[in-house]
Amino acid sequence: MTGFPCIGKSEFVRAYIEKYGSQYKKIGYYFYNGSLRRVISNMNSEVPVSLSDANDDLYIGSLNTLRTLDESTLIVIDNFNIGVEDDECVDDIPKLKCRVIFTSRRRYEGVTTFRLNGISKNDGVELAKKFFDNPTPLDEFRLSGIVCMLGRNPLFIEIVGKMLKKGGCTTERLTFELLAGDYTKYDQKVTFTKDGKLMKESLIGVLINMFGFSELSELHRKVLCMMHVAVEAPIRKDAAIAMFGLNSVQPIDDLIDAGFVSETSNGMIQMSHFISEIVFSVLKHDKNTCRELIDRIRLIGNDESIQYDFGDIRNIIAEFAFFPIVKPASEAVEVAYDCFKFFWRMHDVDRMEELNQRTFALRGLSEPRQLAIQELEEAAIEAEKRNYVKALEIQKNALEKIMALDDEYLKAEAAGSYAYYLDLSDTADSTEELYEAYKRSIELFEGLDLDNGEKVEECRVITRYAHLLLMTCKTDEALA
Structure with missing residues (x-):
């Protein structure tokens, strides 16, 4: 499952599990930590395994266990934000009979891909209104434009809604700045949950971190x-x-x-x-x-x-x-x-x-x-x-x-x-x-x-x- 950062890929998978989880006997949910070898080695270990400890025996043992599983098992590997050629163990995954879902902000060829494009404009407005109390009709009109300019991204909409609630900006100012294409002035930090973790960050801070600009040459x-x-x-x-x-x-x-x-x-x-x-x-x-x-x-x-x-x-x-x-x-x-x-x-x-x-x-x-x-x-x-x-x-x-x-x-x-x-x-x-x-x-x-x-x-x-x-x-x- 691919899509822009914070577009809701992980939430979508969790919603899928909540709705269809009863169809599976086993479900494993893991966050990619830089090495599939370490992720897979930890699947069958009671004690967390570091990358240096993820030797062939541990890895092969866990992989053999996975090979015994069928389609009644679902494995989710979240935040796999690298190329398939960048992890030595990727080729072992397609050989498994169990169902595997990766989430990633990258594009891939040669694999079954579902791209998530964000929520609808109406749902985005309703999401913003959960945090921004009693908006005027003019505010609601502006919110619909703001939602679209934010790429209908749920997390960005949530952050903006909380900014509005805290009084750090107005819908008028937000509309003006977004039309100008400048996110740098959105430096007010708000609290939100991302990947199960409580975070406090500004919109521009999230953009810098989540899109991985620091990783670019x-x-x-x-x-x-x-x-x-x-x-x-x-x-x-x-x-x-x-x-x-x-x-x-x-x-x-x-x-x-x-x-x-x-x-x-x-x-x-x-x-x-x-x-x-x-x-x-x-x-x-x-x-x-x-x-x-x-x-x-x-x-x-x-x-x-x-x-x-x-x-x-x-x-x-x-x-x-x-x-x-x-x-x-x-x-x-x-x-x-x-x-x-x-x-x-x-x-x-x-x-x-x-x-x-x-x-x-x-x-x-x-x-x-x-x-x-x-x-x-x-x-x-x-x-x-x-x-x-x-x-x-x-x-x-x-x-x-x-x-x-x-x-x-x-x-x-x-x-x-x-x-x-x-x-x-x-x-x-x-x-x-x-x-x-x-x-x-x-x-x-x-x-x-x-x-x-x-x-x-x-x-x-x-x-x-x-x-x-x-x-x-x-x-x-x-x-x-």
């Missing part, structure tokens, strides 16, 4: 942080490997097995909103943690010649554009512009519009460079919609701002787009005006030391100018 933590680009929509595993700068698929598969990441049958992977918010709260990642991903996205945004080397990365870039880890706002706008250019080259006007609106509507930008980038994007969107006159007008305003900046490449790029919109809008007073507009951009490019992506942009302007020359019967100049 630095590489696994970095991959988890970068998996935030696969929350709204799944991404291909091979694309994730390339974009995350990984040498193999193993770190991703490890996180799938550990239950942090889900996998579909066609090689797509995704992280749930619930897990992403926990990861964001606990690991507190920043742009340095995700540096490999940021660098690759910016590289692809600026060099279309390599974008297909990474596979289908549209969902990754669309999600990353709104990833709230790149700060300050000035840098975030630059990164978002690189993402915008990726979709611009693919003529994906819907994503261009979404990215533009979300980048600038949520920020009170006033710097000339940021305002110019906003206008560059708006002009590109209008051009994609074939509103070339409007695109030209917006581009002209942007170009005026850019010419006052200390960025020669942006000047050349913006001048090239201006010439293109002027050409398509049929508003030039003369062909000579078009020639001059293109030559202005080309001259700006010629004075620069360009990287591969920038050379592609220069070639685009030159090609458009050559096409104009060809269409105006200047074949020799076009060929030159």
